[in-house]
Amino acid sequence: MRYGVIGTGWIAKSFIDGAREVCGSEFSAVYSRTAESGNKFAAENKIEKVYTDINEFANGDFDAVYIASPNRLHYEQSKLMLESGKHVICEKPITVEPEELEELQALAEKNGLVYVEAIMYMFNPARELLKNAIGKIGKVTSAHFDFSQLSSKYPAYLRGELPNIFNPALATGCLMDLGIYCVYPALDLFGMPEKITACAHFMESGADGSGTAGLLYSDKLITFTYSKLGQDRLGSQIFGDEGTIKIESISKLINMSLVSNNGETQEIIGDVAKEKLMGYEALGFEKFIADPDDEYYYVTKQRALQVSQIMKQIRDICGIKFG
Numbered sequence: 001m002r003y004g005v006i007g008t009g010w011i012a013k014s015f016i017d018g019a020r021e022v023c024g025s026e027f028s029a030v031y032s033r034t035a036e037s038g039n040k041f042a043a044e045n046k047i048e049k050v051y052t053d054i055n056e057f058a059n060g061d062f063d064a065v066y067i068a069s070p071n072r073l074h075y076e077q078s079k080l081m082l083e084s085g086k087h088v089i090c091e092k093p094i095t096v097e098p099e100e101l102e103e104l105q106a107l108a109e110k111n112g113l114v115y116v117e118a119i120m121y122m123f124n125p126a127r128e129l130l131k132n133a134i135g136k137i138g139k140v141t142s143a144h145f146d147f148s149q150l151s152s153k154y155p156a157y158l159r160g161e162l163p164n165i166f167n168p169a170l171a172t173g174c175l176m177d178l179g180i181y182c183v184y185p186a187l188d189l190f191g192m193p194e195k196i197t198a199c200a201h202f203m204e205s206g207a208d209g210s211g212t213a214g215l216l217y218s219d220k221l222i223t224f225t226y227s228k229l230g231q232d233r234l235g236s237q238i239f240g241d242e243g244t245i246k247i248e249s250i251s252k253l254i255n256m257s258l259v260s261n262n263g264e265t266q267e268i269i270g271d272v273a274k275e276k277l278m279g280y281e282a283l284g285f286e287k288f289i290a291d292p293d294d295e296y297y298y299v300t301k302q303r304a305l306q307v308s309q310i311m312k313q314i315r316d317i318c319g320i321k322f323g
């Protein structure tokens with residue numbers, strides 16, 4: 001598969017490294033707003049062609065596009081690529097609004113193209129291991145997922161700068177950046193909730209710096225905490241009446257273990273490099289392109305839409321607004 005890339009941040013490099021390692025994918029073009037940044041990224045990542053005009057890029061000689069631009073741009077850039085005959089794998093959150101996602105899913109289908117969200121959870125082989133482990137802890141009554149990661153951009157914010165991640169005009173903030181990693185497993189493992197509660201702490205920029213949400217089901221309560229202003233040291237847990245699953249990283253599903261009520265601990269999975277997990281995203285995406293009737297493609301599309309709908313509800317409850 002030959003890819004073009006939009007965005008020149010570190011995450012684009014991780015995806016390229018992972019896709020090359022796991023699938024042997026080729027990367028032939030990059031779009032950047034400036035030749036300087038595009039040329040630097042192209043040289044560092046052995047990419048041949050640099051575009052600074054998005055319309056010229058859209059007609060470039062490659063089959064698929066990986067989009068890693070700020071969230072606000074995902075919809076319009078994905079739309080342009082799908083209209084130009086390119087398959088699209090777009091960073092999370094795939095669109096800001098669920099209606100935008102529905103529109104683009106329909107556009108992709110109409111044009112015979114594959115359009116997926118680049119979310120590690122859905123393509124991670126550890127997802128199945130986690131599901132199996134849940135079957136061994138008895139009746140699940142509650143779970144707590146945390147993704148709190150002190151932002152490397154926070155010192156710049158404190159100096160008076162406005163990094164993209166804390167700029168509501170770009171539809172960023174903590175829920176969109178980290179909270180989504182809690183929403184995905186909750187919906188995938190337990191389905192759609194009956195009731196949602198949530199609240200957010202806002203920074204002066206208007207971005208949500210941290211937040212919490214509770215998803216209530218008839219038989220269980222799933223709670224989330226997420227923050228860009230502090231670092232989690234405890235991880236996430238799923239509680240059953242016969243045991244507990246400990247998950248060090250809810251986004252990567254690494255270092256997971258099952259602790260039975262008698263105290264015995266079994267490792268579910270250890271550490272896995274992030275690039276490899278991103279490579280699995282590329283692997284899934286390329287499988288769907290080879291076989292768009294793959295049942296799992298349908299599952300990923302449906303899950304992406306459900307996640308987008310729940311994220312929207314959480315934003316509405318908390319009053320998270322984008323400029």
Ligand SMILES: NC(=O)c1ccc[n+]([C@@H]2O[C@H](COP(=O)([O-])OP(=O)(O)OC[C@H]3O[C@@H](n4cnc5c(N)ncnc54)[C@H](OP(=O)(O)O)[C@@H]3O)[C@@H](O)[C@H]2O)c1
Nearest residue numbers: 007008009011032033034037068069070071091092093164
């Ligand atoms: N999967 C993961 O683990 C993971 C991790 C981090 C981020 N992400 C996702 O990846 C996406 C990018 O995040 P990021 O932190 O890399 O974002 P970012 O650094 O703010 O921007 C990414 C790239 O977009 C371009 N860009 C920056 N500001 C822009 C603006 N105002 N208008 C248009 N283009 C702009 C820049 O490239 P040029 O200057 O070259 O144009 C930049 O390198 C987000 O959707 C985020 O959620 C995913």
